[in-house]
Amino acid sequence: MNEWLHNPKKFAEGNKMSFAGLPDAAERANLIVYLNSQGSNLPLPAAPAAPAAGAEGAAPETAALVGDAAAGEKAFAKCKACHTIDAGGANGVGPNLAGIYGEAVATGRGGFAFSDALKAKGGTWDDATLDAWLAKPSAFAAGTKMSYAGSSNPQERANLIAYMKTK
Ligand code: HEC
Structure with a gap:
């Protein structure tokens, strides 16, 4: 089931x-x-002895995961329909993501027209915010223009984040 x-x-x-x-x-x-x-x-x-990882429990569980940048690069194939990630890459449906790790959310990116929903989030892209965003963009910023359902696999998200750190 x-x-x-x-x-x-x-x-x-x-x-x-x-x-x-x-x-x-x-x-x-x-x-x-x-x-x-x-x-x-x-x-x-x-019930398992350890507290079950519910929607809110996702962060501690993923904090222990070690991302694999090479696997993340492969997983990034599904992001490429909308994103470039090399420095100087063009904005497409989504913004160029070069150096996104540690940067302010929805800021700069060559004047990319972010949604008000994502702009309203504020903060920076770190492990926790990227993990929540990639798990379910529409839950992280209701009304976002990123039409991507999200990745339900914590390891895949950790890999994607590890890859973005290298860019
Ligand atoms: C169908 C197109 C599409 C796909 C697929 C997609 N994105 Fe996006 N992405 C967008 C759009 C559009 C935005 C801007 C969202 C907004 O303004 O609400 C965005 C924004 C982002 C941001 C925030 C950028 C910033 O400057 O704040 C990150 C990080 C990101 N995407 C990562 C990814 C990753 C990683 C994947 C693949 C797992 C992915 N996206 C898949 C369209 C897409």
Whole structure:
């Protein structure tokens, strides 16, 4: 059920459910518990000893992850539709991301027209802010123009951040 709700297309290639899936693990868990309460009542697995990583628990969990810049460069392929990252690269659908790590959010970038939503966030791009942004842009800055659903994989996000640090 978890795999199906996460990515129906991957679970059963060619299936008829036109639903992209739920990247948020806590949301999937809540749904599964709800479905289970509707007459099936299968025994629930015991809760892990360590506090479960919910939406808010994501930061400490990822803080322990070590990003792999080479893997991040590969993962960046999906960002390239909208972003260049080498110094002097042009802005496209999204801004050029050279040197983005440690920079102010939605600032400069050759006059890129950021959304008011992202401009209103303020702050700088560090491990925590980039991780939250890449997990779900629309949750980090509701109304953002970055039409990217997010990466639900903490290791992939850590890799992407490690890669951006090298640029
Ligand atoms: C479909 C196009 C698209 C894709 C794909 C995309 N982005 Fe973006 N990105 C944007 C846009 C547009 C913005 C500006 C958002 C705003 O102003 O609300 C942005 C903004 C950003 C910013 C903030 C830049 C700043 O100066 O504050 C970062 C960091 C970023 N994207 C990283 C990524 C990464 C990493 C990926 C791949 C995992 C990615 N984006 C995928 C379009 C995209």
